[in-house]
Amino acid sequence: MKTLVTGASGFVGSAVVRRLLREGHDVRVLVRPSSGRSNLRDLDVQLAEGDLTWPDSLQPACAGCDALFHVAADYRLWAPVPQQLYQANVEGTRAILEAACQAGISRIVYTSSVATLGIPGGGVPGDEQTPVCLDDMIGHYKRSKYLAEEVAREFAARGAPVIIVNPSTPIGPRDIKPTPTGRIVRDAMLGRMPAYVDTGLNVVHVDDVAEGHWLAFQKGMPGERYILGGENLSLRTLLAEIADIAGRRPPHWRLPHAAVMPVAYMAEAWARLTGLPPMATVEEVRMSRKQMFFSSVKAGRELGYQPGPARQALEDAVAWFALNHR
DSSP states (O other): OEEEEETTTSHHHHHHHHHHHHTTOEEEEEEOTTSOOGGGTTOOOEEEEOOTTOGGGHHHHHTTOSEEEEOOOOOOSOOSSTHHHHIIIIIHHHHHHHHHHHTTOOEEEEEOOGGGSOOOBTTBOBOTTSOOOGGGOOHHHHHHHHHHHHHHHHHHHTTOOEEEEEEOEEESSOOOSOOHHHHHHHHHHTTOOOEEOSOEEEEEEHHHHHHHHHHHHHHOOTTOEEEEOOEEEEHHHHHHHHHHHHTOOOOOEEOOHHHHHHHHHHHHHHHHHHOSOOSSOHHHHHHTTSBOOBOOHHHHHHHOOOOOOHHHHHHHHHHHHHHHOO
């Protein structure tokens, strides 16, 4: 089967490519000319240069393909030009789905995010049915992913074979940028996080997320969405686990959100002057006011999804960052 994967040079995308290759898929990958290729090194894939914001490059990439895994996204919780997030995540999703439909692709897996889902509060996990609307989305990244998922749902409603998956917080090897969560793992293992705020995350191994994509491709229903999560952990527990793996003392100081917010504003102001990513963002602090816990019961019941322990994901991430951190 000829399969196109967008975002294949990235963290989740490269894990999906490896999973498809194990199943014998003939994989074509859409990569930007400027993208690093280290995550694709030694993989038997066909390169198609293009960009989600270049619609003319998408039809040749889709031509002759039977399946599409649209994993690519602009995952930044702070961007000096926020419109770039909407161009890549919303309009890019529209463009690649349109090209896939015109090419007659018969199975599409779209990678959304739990960022688009509602959170009940009080530590209760959210699921695919938790009520949510665009006004609940904090910041441009979450808004852009919410709108992008709406595009995917519109295509599915028109009969396109689109299955939606919502990964939680992937952790593991080959987080080359790294992602915002990968930065937490890297900084914690290096002893750069002496304090924490009272929040929580759902942590899952990136390879389990890739397995969830494969299961959704095999068993998912078009128009449905499936949370691909793992374990719900408080940030304190997460940092303690990383410290234990790295042989460091865990942080003991809990900072109130009100104390962190001014730091985030100053970090963003400095980022605008230097062009370097801020060490903390206002969006991150706002999101951290809730325990971002989620349930993967639906994916387990309907797809057979069974993620492994968060500890394994953290061990693999720490081992990779120990060899590759900057």
